[in-house]
Amino acid sequence: MSAIFTETRVKRRCNSSHVKGKLMLFARHSSDLRRRRRSRFPLRLAAAVAAAAVAALVASPLGSEPASAAPTQAQGESLRDLAAQRGIFFGVAVSPGPLQNDSSYQDIAGGEFSSITHENDMKWESVQPSPGQFNFDNADFINSFAQDNSQRIHGHTLVWHSQLPSWVEEQGTSPEALREIMNNHIGTVAGRYAGQYSSWDAVNEPWEDDGSWRQSVFYTQLGEDYVTEALTLADQADPGASHYINDYNTDGVNAKSNAMYNLAESLVSQGAPLDGVGFQSHLIAGQVPGDYQQNLERFAELGLEVAVTELDIRIPRPVTQEKLEQQAEDYSTVVQACLNVSACQGVTVWGVSDQHSWVNDWFPEDAEPLLFDDNYQPKPAYYAVQETLRG
Numbered sequence: 001m002s003a004i005f006t007e008t009r010v011k012r013r014c015n016s017s018h019v020k021g022k023l024m025l026f027a028r029h030s031s032d033l034r035r036r037r038r039s040r041f042p043l044r045l046a047a048a049v050a051a052a053a054v055a056a057l058v059a060s061p062l063g064s065e066p067a068s069a070a071p072t073q074a075q076g077e078s079l080r081d082l083a084a085q086r087g088i089f090f091g092v093a094v095s096p097g098p099l100q101n102d103s104s105y106q107d108i109a110g111g112e113f114s115s116i117t118h119e120n121d122m123k124w125e126s127v128q129p130s131p132g133q134f135n136f137d138n139a140d141f142i143n144s145f146a147q148d149n150s151q152r153i154h155g156h157t158l159v160w161h162s163q164l165p166s167w168v169e170e171q172g173t174s175p176e177a178l179r180e181i182m183n184n185h186i187g188t189v190a191g192r193y194a195g196q197y198s199s200w201d202a203v204n205e206p207w208e209d210d211g212s213w214r215q216s217v218f219y220t221q222l223g224e225d226y227v228t229e230a231l232t233l234a235d236q237a238d239p240g241a242s243h244y245i246n247d248y249n250t251d252g253v254n255a256k257s258n259a260m261y262n263l264a265e266s267l268v269s270q271g272a273p274l275d276g277v278g279f280q281s282h283l284i285a286g287q288v289p290g291d292y293q294q295n296l297e298r299f300a301e302l303g304l305e306v307a308v309t310e311l312d313i314r315i316p317r318p319v320t321q322e323k324l325e326q327q328a329e330d331y332s333t334v335v336q337a338c339l340n341v342s343a344c345q346g347v348t349v350w351g352v353s354d355q356h357s358w359v360n361d362w363f364p365e366d367a368e369p370l371l372f373d374d375n376y377q378p379k380p381a382y383y384a385v386q387e388t389l390r391g
């Protein structure tokens with residue numbers, strides 16, 4: 001919630017330092033609120049109020065630079081505008097290649113979405129491929145894009161077993177050695193962006209599907225306390241951001257989400273710096289869990305933020321009109337669940353258009369999981385999300 005002022009697209013027109021100053025003040029105030037009271041429920045209201053306040057501020061003749069809207073959108077009808085009116089963000093995962101070279105991709109990423117996640121470029125192998133050798137070029141490029149478009153930024157991710165360079169396991173051969181590596185990585189990465197990110201996946205994918213602990217190097221060396229240690233380091237490096245645990249296949253009530261729930265409950269009762277739980281939501285058309293909202297709700301009742309962090313809904317081939325309509329209904333179900341749960345901060349989709357989805361490489365038997373098709377045309381799912389956000 002530390003950057004809720006970025007929720008409105010209108011703010012992108014506003015270069016006035018006067019207005020920015022006021023907005024930063026509001027962001028800091030929100031962050032203080034977050035520290036004082038763990039429950040996020042009133043902040044959702046605050047986000048809507050902030051959106052209205054920002055709209056009022058920029059309605060004054062302070063800003064003049066026109067916003068570049070996505071080609072498909074009438075003024076005020078982008079997903080980011082509609083989401084801001086409902087007090088949530090609507091985000092997207094991006095990659096630097098098309099963000100640099102493809103104007104349609106840029107227009108949609110900047111015009112339709114109010115939150116940015118680096119699809120791959122904040123991961124350990126990207127930012128610290130060799131011990132002590134940090135490379136933030138791509139991450140910084142994406143951050144600049146987000147800042148230019150007044151978007152919040154969600155950091156993905158600090159501690160994860162995957163896309164982890166082999167040197168971490170090779171050198172982290174004792175708890176002390178691994179602790180030192182983790183300390184340096186989290187301190188350097190989260191510390192570099194302190195004050196700029198709204199939230200971080202401090203820990204990603206700690207669970208196996210059966211709800212047992214994933215046997216990552218972090219778990220095998222440090223035991224389950226590695227989660228608290230990572231959260232604590234991330235909180236020390238950037239106390240203003242919200243710190244999340246994020247996982248997939250935790251979208252309904254099942255063994256894996258029960259394990260997440262038990263951990264979250266225990267961390268909250270210990271006063272660990274856990275702020276939220278992310279539900280990746282890599283789903284299949286026609287298979288959204290019937291208890292999706294109920295599952296979000298139980299985490300919210302712990303006083304935590306929740307967010308849909310990596311939404312895509314892939315379609316088993318062959319793709320038909322009927323399946324595209326099912327996909328649209330499924331997107332609507334997920335977005336409506338977030339709207340219905342007041343602690344839900346927002347929804348991020350895992351890619352700009354179908355041509356950029358990880359699904360193309362990982363699930364060739366499935367297809368077309370996103371809101372825009374290969375030619376950047378909005379799909380039925382896009383219009384369903386728009387309609388759902390309109391309420």
Ligand code: G3I
Pocket residue numbers: 119120162163248280310358
């Ligand atoms: O960087 C190399 C490049 O040098 C090489 O030429 C190319 C050849 O295939 O591969 C590139 O690496 C790819 C990398 O994405 C960056 O593009 C990997 O092969 C590819 O496996 C990797 O896939 C990513 C995947 O995470 C890896 O785990 C996907 O793009 C990314 O969307 C996906 O995202 C994850 C989230 O982080 C966590 N939740 C699940 C989600 C989907 O798997």
